[in-house]
Amino acid sequence: MGRTCDYCGEQRSMVYCRSDLAFLCLSCDRNVHSANALSKRHSRTLVCERCNVQPACVRCIDEGASLCQNCNLVGHDGSAASSFHKQQSISYYSGCPSAAELSKIWSFILDPLPSSDNSTCPEGLGLLSISDSGAKNCEDPMGKDAGQDTMVVGDGSDPQCVDKTSFWSGPSSIPEFFSRECPDQFECAESSKLFYPTNRVQGIHDDPFADLDMDEVDINLENYDELFGVTLTHSEQLLENGGINSLFRRQGMSTTDSDDQGGFSVEGASAGIMVQVLPACSNAASADSMMSVKTEPNPGFAAKQAHSNLSFSGLTGDSSGGDYQDCGASAALLLGEPPWFPPCPDSSFQSTSRTEAVMRYKEKKKARKFEKRVRYASRKARADVRKRVKGRFVKAGEAYDYDPLNTRSY
């Protein structure tokens, strides 16, 4: 018996909503995500039938089971029989599809809701535009109909679709999230560069690290400390020892900062580093110069950290799972969950690529500047001439004790 629905608490959960961090049965999924336009955008996918904890990313046809990355790896770890299992990528979806529509994209769902075939969401939200191969969505990656009630399912794996969606090769449709939810397209466009696929179907991924261009990852050094949980000095030592390599080793790692001011999560793994900006980018206050670090739901982190000597900021041993609820991972996921492993079981990427990436990183690190960045020069110019009292701005015409243009006080 799998995990029960977080909403009704009765039926077995089949869907995981990453936005709500909730495991839902199909019925509740429909109910919850038909509430309003925002909830319809929530990205959902099936739940791993093996561990019942993580979102499934692969459907093993031979076993007839939906599996998460970890369980997929464990179950297909190279044995002659299992390694040739037919697999089908499981896509995330949004919108409010009917069970019949779900069954179209997930043909293995054989028991749709009895009464839901004909029931669609209010406002006719059952409409469904499937871009499983990115084909349909490709025509309108940013979505002329972005605000409409279409369902978007995409793993973006269509190589001919060169847009944000296709950039994301994994089942997650976070880029689609961005195109829909982030009001600042520019920042999102910048941010989307940081995406890197991790949820690839075993056996079809190429050398992920070859695609990694550290220059694309705008990690300020201050972020570096956050990312890797060590001071710069230690980081350098780490690098000198080839530590950056270790940061990208198979076991992978992620780091976190509980800051909820929006931000991104960073996961380094040999099989695919993922630097992910969460949808919270709507808070643009610091998105430009200082992105906060958050974790992608990664239940295995605690276990991984237990094997690491690094201490990651915000993830100390005495932290409670509840601290990470805003980080995209439920407390339940963070406690007592199976370890997570990157999708690439063997260290297939060449060490040369890794070395080159490290070199690029180090070069860029050297070139970094740490001066405060002013986003709006006009506002700085204004502030530079403002009169003050004890450092505070004063109203025009009122007494002041400091005038940047004239040191004489009145």
Added chain:
DNA sequence: CAGTAACGCGTAACCACAAGTTAGA
């Protein structure tokens, strides 16, 4: 050795207002 005060350091808060954004008419 424990307790307290002094000290240094880092940082959030404060202020006004122009510019930008959003919502409604």
Added chain:
DNA sequence: TTTCTAACTTGTGGTTACGCGTTAC
């Protein structure tokens, strides 16, 4: 659908207050 207006939000820098850790007594 477009335009206009009002309301709201954001960002800017110098100073201060406060908390925390270290040191001296």
